[in-house]
Amino acid sequence: MRQVSPSELQELATDIELELARLGELENAIVQVRQEIDRYPTLSGVFYESLALKLHNFIQAARGFFN
Numbered sequence: 137m138r139q140v141s142p143s144e145l146q147e148l149a150t151d152i153e154l155e156l157a158r159l160g161e162l163e164n165a166i167v168q169v170r171q172e173i174d175r176y177p178t179l180s181g182v183f184y185e186s187l188a189l190k191l192h193n194f195i196q197a198a199r200g201f202f203n
Contacts, residue, residue, distance in 0.1 A: 155197075162194050 140148075166187060173183045 158197070162190060165190055
């Protein structure tokens, strides 16, 4: 295992904090879309597509973070 410098650890901690904030934003967006599904069930297909896109984008970003 390679040694990691304190500055690299600080950078990693900062990146993790940013990603956690983005994850919180995603959670809020998902809750909002779920509320719209409850309000407008006839449009649920569009809203589920929106949820799928949000989750897809999150997964892509997470993959990039770990690469």
